[in-house]
Amino acid sequence: MEDAESLGFEHMGLDPRLLQAVSDLGWSRPTLIQEKAIPLALDGKDLLARARTGSGKTAAYALPMLQLLLHGKTTGPVVEQAVRGLVLVPTKELARQAQSMIQQLATYCARDIRVANVSAAEDAASQRAVLMEKPDIVVGTPSRILSHLQRDSLKLRDSMELLVVDEADLLFSFGFEEELKSLLCHLPRIYQAFLMSATFNEDVQALKELVLHNPVTLKLQESQLPGPDQLQQFQVICETEEDKLLLLFFFLLLYALLKLSLVRGKSLLFVNTLERSYRLRLFLEQFSIPSCVLNGELPLRSRCHIISQFNQGFYDCVIATDAEVLGAPVKGKRQGRGPKANKASDPEAGVARGIDFHHVSAVLNFDLPPTPEAYIHRAGRTARANNPGTVLTFVLPVERPHLNKIEELLGGENRAPVLLPYQFRMEEIEGFRYRCRDAMRSVTKQAIREARLKEIKEELLHSEKLKTYFEDNPRDLQLLRHDLPLHPAVVKPHLGHVPEYLVPPALRGLVRPHKKRKKPSSCRKTKKVKTQNPLRSFKHRGKKSRPSAVPS
Numbered sequence: 001m002e003d004a005e006s007l008g009f010e011h012m013g014l015d016p017r018l019l020q021a022v023s024d025l026g027w028s029r030p031t032l033i034q035e036k037a038i039p040l041a042l043d044g045k046d047l048l049a050r051a052r053t054g055s056g057k058t059a060a061y062a063l064p065m066l067q068l069l070l071h072g073k074t075t076g077p078v079v080e081q082a083v084r085g086l087v088l089v090p091t092k093e094l095a096r097q098a099q100s101m102i103q104q105l106a107t108y109c110a111r112d113i114r115v116a117n118v119s120a121a122e123d124a125a126s127q128r129a130v131l132m133e134k135p136d137i138v139v140g141t142p143s144r145i146l147s148h149l150q151r152d153s154l155k156l157r158d159s160m161e162l163l164v165v166d167e168a169d170l171l172f173s174f175g176f177e178e179e180l181k182s183l184l185c186h187l188p189r190i191y192q193a194f195l196m197s198a199t200f201n202e203d204v205q206a207l208k209e210l211v212l213h214n215p216v217t218l219k220l221q222e223s224q225l226p227g228p229d230q231l232q233q234f235q236v237i238c239e240t241e242e243d244k245l246l247l248l249f250f251f252l253l254l255y256a257l258l259k260l261s262l263v264r265g266k267s268l269l270f271v272n273t274l275e276r277s278y279r280l281r282l283f284l285e286q287f288s289i290p291s292c293v294l295n296g297e298l299p300l301r302s303r304c305h306i307i308s309q310f311n312q313g314f315y316d317c318v319i320a321t322d323a324e325v326l327g328a329p330v331k332g333k334r335q336g337r338g339p340k341a342n343k344a345s346d347p348e349a350g351v352a353r354g355i356d357f358h359h360v361s362a363v364l365n366f367d368l369p370p371t372p373e374a375y376i377h378r379a380g381r382t383a384r385a386n387n388p389g390t391v392l393t394f395v396l397p398v399e400r401p402h403l404n405k406i407e408e409l410l411g412g413e414n415r416a417p418v419l420l421p422y423q424f425r426m427e428e429i430e431g432f433r434y435r436c437r438d439a440m441r442s443v444t445k446q447a448i449r450e451a452r453l454k455e456i457k458e459e460l461l462h463s464e465k466l467k468t469y470f471e472d473n474p475r476d477l478q479l480l481r482h483d484l485p486l487h488p489a490v491v492k493p494h495l496g497h498v499p500e501y502l503v504p505p506a507l508r509g510l511v512r513p514h515k516k517r518k519k520p521s522s523c524r525k526t527k528k529v530k531t532q533n534p535l536r537s538f539k540h541r542g543k544k545s546r547p548s549a550v551p552s
């Protein structure tokens with residue numbers, strides 16, 4: 001990401017208060033995108049920047065934005081307080097994340113620069129009050145920003161100087177095209193704009209025409225995902241064509257990976273439907289493997305709380321459904337579409353894209369992502385900044401053509417296979433087949449419906465009724481957990497234990513019980529959870545005695 005002669009933050013002409021905040025964050029050097037984008041932005045250029053997810057994009061636009069606004073305030077003539085910076089993002093989660101990062105960078109100039117996030121629709125009244133104060137930077141999704149512009153609670157025509165469009169490739173795919181076009185009518189004729197995107201597609205091209213004036217294009221010479229020494233990518237293909245066997249195979253493998261500690265540290269499990277996410281949650285629950293689901297059906301406050309607790313190390317396993325794939329084919333049900341109830345999902349939710357999950361050691365694609373871009377966004381949740389990571393993707397035989405498309409996108413010109421076959425000896429985990437089959441049988445459609453309803457009710461309760469209470473008692477928010485059993489009646493305590501005789505010989509003595517639920521404590525410092533590449537750890541152990549599930 002960085003070369004030896006890269007320009008340090010201290011040579012970029014940034015305000016000392018910003019440098020102090022950067023230093024507090026522990027950033028010793030700018031990332032590639034920051035190194036290239038910041039000087040150009042400070043020079044007044046419009047930018048079109050392609051940088052992969054996790055590359056430090058947010059600070060690449062936030063630092064120059066803060067610098068330019070600070071400079072205007074401290075050196076220019078005294079002007080009326082007004083909104084001068086606008087950051088557009090495709091999802092509410094990203095809005096919160098972007099606001100938080102900008103605020104962290106503005107820690108030492110918080111009196112000069114205020115940042116507001118107006119993306120949560122339910123808080124419209126309080127947002128209007130915040131906007132009356134005219135924060136310097138406003139962050140939001142296009143629909144919320146447009147709504148405020150139309151109600152005159154936000155005015156930009158005479159004041160806005162800087163526009164950022166983050167994750168630009170997603171804005172059109174989230175259906176914001178019309179809103180964006182209407183929104184642009186409320187902007188002044190002249191402003192500086194930065195368009196950040198993980199991919200350059202037709203939508204980005206269209207946006208470029210709409211918002212940028214003579215931009216400098218930064219196509220950084222970096223691949224979309226980190227290289228194999230940082231990110232290891234594997235695929236598991238099951239050869240049988242029988243739907244029922246396929247499903248059991250994948251559930252069994254997942255059980256083995258989690259229960260035998262073959263995946264260590266924090267993992268994100270991606271599925272394509274809500275139904276599937278609850279099926280997995282209830283399945284794992286029976287083996288006392290705690291997990292929580294994360295999807296657009298949950299209230300925004302819950303979604304953000306789950307992400308924040310995951311980042312603090314409260315959960316090891318989150319089962320995520322990315323909004324844009326709801327309705328995609330389901331494993332084992334090839335022609336299936338997602339349940340109608342998926343429509344209840346928040347169209348502005350997004351858990352795979354852009355969200356900064358901290359220290360994820362493995363991403364497991366239980367369902368193949370429907371597009372190569374979706375694969376990149378999911379895989380980008382691990383191996384962020386300079387951390388290592390692993391992606392393991394389960395593939396049905398009929399999904400091979402899709403897999404090839406992913407390979408094509410990742411392999412680039414040399415077309416070397418990127419997703420290596422994950423080899424293991426199935427016969428060594430055969431002993432678990434009966435446990436898994438029984439557990440799968442307990443997870444009926446009825447149980448899933450009930451669990452989903454229960455979860456939504458509880459989350460709504462947390463989110464709405466307790467909102468005021470938690471605002472007054474923020475420490476108690478730590479007590480809320482999202483991974484408690486959803487269907488305690490089917491949890492079989494004895495299944496939480498793995499008898500030694502069932503453990504493959506090479507792994508005996510290495511299987512650790514699942515981490516006890518972390519005791520909430522508002523005083524606890526956020527601990528950096530050590531990420532460990534599970535496949536590397538197989539190899540390491542393999543030196544003494546070769547474990548069975550090791551890729552050979």
Ligand code: AMP
Pocket residue numbers: 026027028029030031034052053054055056057058059354355356384385
């Ligand atoms: P982003 O691509 O903006 O979502 O950032 C991805 C992660 O990289 C975040 O956790 C940032 O805190 C981190 N990050 C951003 N810039 C730097 C830097 N210069 N050095 C180290 N980490 C960074």
